[in-house]
Amino acid sequence: MKKKFSVLILIIAASIIMSACSEDFLEVRPSDGLNKFVLATEEGIDALLIGAYSMLDGVFASFNWEAASSNWVYGDIRGLIGNSGTDAGASDGIFWIQNFSESADNIWSTTYLNVKWRSVYESISRCNSVIIVTNQAIEEGNITHEQADSFYRQARALRGWFHFEAWRMWQMVPYIDENTGLLAFTNTEDIRNKIIADLQEGIFLPDNMGQIGRFNGTVCKALLAKAKMQMYLDYEGALPLLEYVKNSGTKPNGEPIGLAQTYGEIFDIEHRNGIEAVYTVQYSVNDGSGGYNAGYGEVLNFPYKSDESPGGCCGYFQPTQEFVNSFRTSEGLPLLDFSYNLPSIVDFRDQGVKGGSIWDSTRTYHVGNACTAYNPAQPFTDLSYESLIPNNRGNNPLISPEAWELKWTEDNSKPTDPRLDWSVGRRGIPYWDWGVHTGSDWIRDQSFAGPYSPKKQVYKKSQEGVYTEVGSWTNGWTANGYRMIRYADVLLLLAECQIETNDLSGALTNINLVRARATNPDGFVKEEDGMTLAANYQVSLYPLFPSKDYAQKALRMERKLELGMEGHRWFDLNRWGITVSELNRALSYEKSTPWGRSMYGNAIVGPEDITYPIPQRQIDLSNGKLVQNR
Numbered sequence: 209m210k211k212k213f214s215v216l217i218l219i220i221a222a223s224i225i226m227s228a229c230s231e232d233f234l235e236v237r238p239s240d241g242l243n244k245f246v247l248a249t250e251e252g253i254d255a256l257l258i259g260a261y262s263m264l265d266g267v268f269a270s271f272n273w274e275a276a277s278s279n280w281v282y283g284d285i286r287g288l289i290g291n292s293g294t295d296a297g298a299s300d301g302i303f304w305i306q307n308f309s310e311s312a313d314n315i316w317s318t319t320y321l322n323v324k325w326r327s328v329y330e331s332i333s334r335c336n337s338v339i340i341v342t343n344q345a346i347e348e349g350n351i352t353h354e355q356a357d358s359f360y361r362q363a364r365a366l367r368g369w370f371h372f373e374a375w376r377m378w379q380m381v382p383y384i385d386e387n388t389g390l391l392a393f394t395n396t397e398d399i400r401n402k403i404i405a406d407l408q409e410g411i412f413l414p415d416n417m418g419q420i421g422r423f424n425g426t427v428c429k430a431l432l433a434k435a436k437m438q439m440y441l442d443y444e445g446a447l448p449l450l451e452y453v454k455n456s457g458t459k460p461n462g463e464p465i466g467l468a469q470t471y472g473e474i475f476d477i478e479h480r481n482g483i484e485a486v487y488t489v490q491y492s493v494n495d496g497s498g499g500y501n502a503g504y505g506e507v508l509n510f511p512y513k514s515d516e517s518p519g520g521c522c523g524y525f526q527p528t529q530e531f532v533n534s535f536r537t538s539e540g541l542p543l544l545d546f547s548y549n550l551p552s553i554v555d556f557r558d559q560g561v562k563g564g565s566i567w568d569s570t571r572t573y574h575v576g577n578a579c580t581a582y583n584p585a586q587p588f589t590d591l592s593y594e595s596l597i598p599n600n601r602g603n604n605p606l607i608s609p610e611a612w613e614l615k616w617t618e619d620n621s622k623p624t625d626p627r628l629d630w631s632v633g634r635r636g637i638p639y640w641d642w643g644v645h646t647g648s649d650w651i652r653d654q655s656f657a658g659p660y661s662p663k664k665q666v667y668k669k670s671q672e673g674v675y676t677e678v679g680s681w682t683n684g685w686t687a688n689g690y691r692m693i694r695y696a697d698v699l700l701l702l703a704e705c706q707i708e709t710n711d712l713s714g715a716l717t718n719i720n721l722v723r724a725r726a727t728n729p730d731g732f733v734k735e736e737d738g739m740t741l742a743a744n745y746q747v748s749l750y751p752l753f754p755s756k757d758y759a760q761k762a763l764r765m766e767r768k769l770e771l772g773m774e775g776h777r778w779f780d781l782n783r784w785g786i787t788v789s790e791l792n793r794a795l796s797y798e799k800s801t802p803w804g805r806s807m808y809g810n811a812i813v814g815p816e817d818i819t820y821p822i823p824q825r826q827i828d829l830s831n832g833k834l835v836q837n838r
Contacts, residue, residue, distance in 0.1 A: 248345040253359050256338045260366050261421060263331035264489045265690065266324070267504045274301070274320045275327035276505025277489060278665075278690045279775035280525050281305060281320065282377060282820070287777025288794045289768070290662065291807050293526035294512070295653035302524070305820075307811040308791075312821040312836060322823035328374045329384065335367035336386040343386075358413070365410025365428045371403045372435050376779055379819050380837035395822070395834050400439045407432040411449070416462030420481050421490045426457035426465070430486060430693050433701060438783050443708040450702040454718075457486065457698075465695050467721065472630045472730045475664045477675040477688040486693035493677045493687045502677050502685035503665070510684045511633065511661045512652035517642060518666045519684040523652030527632045527660040529554075529801045530794045531772055534765070535628035540748025542625070542769065544761045549797045553622070623746035626729045631773050633661030637742050640668045658803045664773050665690075691774070696722050700767050707760055712753040719766050720749040726770075760784075787818050 247256060262268075266275035273281075284290050285306045292302040301320035304310045310317030342359045345351045351359075367385070374381040383399035410428025417424045423431075430453050433446035457465055459481070468474050468484040480488050493502045510519025536548040547553060629637045635647035639661070648654045650661050667675055667686050677685030699718045706715040729745040753759035767780055781787040791813040798804045799811075816838045827834045 247341045248348055249350050250345075250355055253338060253341050253345060253351070256334065256341060257359060257362060260331065260334035260338055260363060262501075263327065263334060263370070264366075264692070265491065265501075265503070265505055266327045267500060268327065268330055272504045273506070273508055274323035276690075277373070277692070278505055279779075280506065280509065280773075282324070283775035283778045284773060285525065287779075287781060288528055288791055288798060289531045289772045289777045290525045290527050291657055291798075293509075293524040293652065293657045293662075294522060295656050296806065298522070298652075307808060308813050308817045309811065310821065312827070313824040318823045318825065321820055322825050324377065325374070325823055325826055328370050328377075331370040332367055332384050335363045335370065336384065336388075338363035339386045361409045361413050362423055364406045365413070365423050365431070368403050368406025368408075368410070368435070369431055371399065371406065372431075372438075375399065375403060376438055376782070377820050378822055378837055380822070380835070382834065391831065391833055393830075393833055395837070403435055403439070404432070407435055415456075415458045417460045418462070420459060420461045420488070422460045423487070424458070424460040426453055427460060427487045427693060429453050429457070430698055430701075433705075437701065437704070438779065441708075441783070443705040447702070447705040447709060450698055450705060453486065453698050454695075454702055459486065467695055467699075467725050469725075470728050470730045471627055471726055474691065474694065475630065475688070477667055477671055477686065480687070480689045480691075484695050485691050486695055486698060487691075488689040489692050491687045491689045493675060493685060499677045499680050499685035503688060503690075504685070506665050506686075506690075507682060507684040509662045510666060510682070511650040513650045517650055518640070518669070518672075519682055521682045521684060523657075525662045525773075526651070526657045527662065527773065528794075528798055529658060529660075529804075530797050531768070532628065532632055532634070532660060534768055534772075535625040535631075537623045537625055537746050537748075540623070540746045541750065542762070542765045544758075544765055546793070623744045625726060625747050625769060626743075626745040627726050627769055629743070630730065631664060633663045633666075635659065639663065640666065642669050654803070656803055656806050658801065658807075662773060694771075694774075696725075696770050697776075700763065700770065703766075704763050707753075707756060707763055710756065712756065712759050715759055715763065716750055716753050719762060722766060722770055723747055723749055782818050788813050788815055791817075 247253065264277055266277040280290065281302055282305070285292060285302060292306050301310070301316040301318075304314060304317035305320060310321065312318060338359055342351070342356050342363070346353070346356050371381070371383060378395075380395045381399065382393040382395045383397065383402045384393060385402075407428060410423055411425055411432060413423060413425045413428060415425045429449040433449040433453075436442040436446040436449075453465075459465055464483065465486050466483050468479070468482055473479045473482065474484045479485075480491075491501060491503045493499070495501055499507075508522040508524040510521060510523075511517045512521060512523030530549065533548040533554055534542070536543055536553055542548075543553070628634075633639050633645045633650065635645050637645055639645040640663075645661065648659065651657070651659060665686070665688055667683075667688060672683055675687040676683045699722055703715040703718040706712070706718070727747045729741055750762060753762065764780070764784065768777065771777075778787070781790055795808060795811060795813060799808050819837055822834060822837050827836065
């Protein structure tokens with residue numbers, strides 16, 4: 209999309225040069241002539257609209273991961289699903305955001321927030337340009353009213369979505385439309401109704417737009433429902449919109465939507481526009497853009513192994529221990545009382561265990577400083593390498609392979625939800641087709657950020673060079689578009705509406721639809737035999753919801769398990785009004801991990817942390833029109 213937009217600019221420049229050669233060039237009035245001369249046609253407006261769509265990934269000019277629309281920083285690192293990852297030397301603005309210590313003028317955190325602000329309002333500006341030029345084209349008679357309606361509705365729906373992105377980051381934000389003067393704006397007005405009005409326009413678009421990357425009526429109904437729920441807690445208003453999406457919705461190209469057969473296929477690049485994807489932000493590679501269309505916003509989030517692992521850089525966005533623990537099950541159901549964090553239940557922790565070695569069953573291994581090997585095909589253990597060092601244990605045992613295997617067997621007996629292993633890369637579990645994740649050698653600094661790797665956005669080894677950018681500094685430029693709306697997300701939003709309108713039976717059905725798909729372990733087997741499951745995967749359906757309170761807890765946990773590492777968590781917590789209590793609970797646990805102090809220090813979550821501060825740079829540039837939101 210960005211490439212097409214660049215080509216359009218070149219065409220405009222060439223047209224100006226050609227016009228300059230005519231005798232009456234100096235007599236041409238410059239006011240809005242360029243738009244009428246080049247852009248006020250069906251092709252010109254569509255090119256401008258593509259430029260607006262291209263901003264859905266958050267990236268323009270030199271901006272990149274700070275504005276990623278996947279919101280891996282603002283939604284999931286802030287929501288304690290992941291942490292900044294990497295090492296202490298690479299910590300930047302993310303570190304301040306994850307510690308709830310960002311400020312309007314902090315040089316590090318405001319860099320991230322300022323780029324996000326600029327990205328959102330650049331996006332809005334592009335939408336307004338579409339509307340302005342569409343008006344001009346109608347006046348000139350260059351397009352039909354039917355064509356104009358389509359352009360208007362797409363542009364307004366996009367504008368509504370970008371304003372909604374700003375609102376849920378800062379709440380006190382200016383609304384800018386095609387008639388807003390240069391300094392005729394304020395951020396003290398409640399703009400929620402204007403956002404709803406823009407998104408409302410989009411629901412009248414047809415469901416079949418003929419192209420996979422455009423908003424259609426289905427997509428706009430889902431976005432409108434999200435906005436109603438987030439901004440007004442309008443569950444009654446959102447419910448029929450989501451019911452339509454579930455029962456009658458389609459992809460933008462008219463193809464059907466529904467739950468994918470298996471959980472893992474959702475995140476496979478080859479299924480980026482699969483049946484689960486109600487709307488995917490489109491990425492592309494090897495298209496001449498130098499990677500700017502290729503998942504620029506997520507390029508940091510790959511394992512940090514020098515070879516034989518995807519991406520090769522940069523070790524950011526590592527899953528938290530609290531998130532990993534959440535997948536523990538009892539009789540197939542989640543532990544809604546947070547007991548998954550109890551020492552007697554936790555057994556995933558692998559901090560300090562040496563990674564990268566190959567198990568040799570003919571040898572006996574000394575546990576301690578001489579330990580150089582382990583069985584990478586086995587699942588995780590709560591018995592850490594460090595805990596067995598003689599200085600900590602007071603003895604120097606010799607551990608035979610059989611003793612290790614006994615310990616692994618005990619740990620493997622504890623049940624877990626298989627979605628863990630599609631959301632998180634952990635030692636002993638197959639990682640796409642890269643082989644078994646071998647532990648600390650995949651981690652940039654395990655002592656700083658923990659033992660886990662991100663996984664959902666990562667490509668297969670067999671896809672390298674096909675769905676990844678060739679010739680760049682990293683293979684982390686991929687065509688794996690961001691699933692902005694998933695069918696499972698729709699089902700869970702619908703279940704939330706049903707709970708809040710006292711239809712617990714309907715909510716039970718929709719949550720169980722999501723859980724039923726999760727019961728498939730999806731190919732996680734041990735490499736050595738290709739048959740035995742790599743862990744004790746157990747998922748069951750809820751038999752009933754005995755109360756509204758229980759249903760709410762089940763729904764909230766299901767969104768965490770199903771959508772973790774996809775940028776939703778902090779926004780969900782804000783909608784539910786539990787941000788402070790829930791994040792302080794999770795933060796307290798995370799600080800207890802071996803890496804928690806380096807990650808979170810003395811962080812604490814307060815009521816001010818339900819929004820981000822407006823960057824001081826934007827307040828200064830507004831000449832006082834903008835005021836700080838906290």
